Amino acid sequence: MACFLVPMAAAIAVSGVILANKAPEKLHLMWLNVLLWGGVVALALEHVAHEEIVPYAPFLSAMSSPADTATMLGEMATIGTAMLLACIAVWAAMVLVYNHYAGTAKQSVATQTA
Numbered sequence: 001m002a003c004f005l006v007p008m009a010a011a012i013a014v015s016g017v018i019l020a021n022k023a024p025e026k027l028h029l030m031w032l033n034v035l036l037w038g039g040v041v042a043l044a045l046e047h048v049a050h051e052e053i054v055p056y057a058p059f060l061s062a063m064s065s066p067a068d069t070a071t072m073l074g075e076m077a078t079i080g081t082a083m084l085l086a087c088i089a090v091w092a093a094m095v096l097v098y099n100h101y102a103g104t105a106k107q108s109v110a111t112q113t114a
Contacts, residue, residue: 001052001062001072004043006080007087011036026099032091039087
């Protein structure tokens with residue numbers, strides 16, 4: 001219904017941090033940003049295809065009644081949060097692996113030149 005709004009909020013926040021240059025490069029926040037925005041776009045297109053997002057107010061078909069709105073908020077809290085945590089876990093694994101191997105490569109180059 002609107003589960004993509006949770007990763008979208010996180011993507012907006014990460015984009016702000018990137019634009020403000022407030023994070024060290026070793027965190028590779030652009031990777032997280034690409035993961036989040038890619039997921040948001042894919043899910044938004046899927047929701048449009050299933051007519052869960054409509055071109056007229058209230059724009060989310062789940063907001064047509066209070067009961068549907070409660071269901072939508074529950075889905076955002078469960079599915080949306082799970083998707084956000086999955087993206088963060090994938091990003092964290094990528095950063096850890098990259099930083100580990102980048103550090104090992106630097107050490108082996110230093111050892112070879114010494």
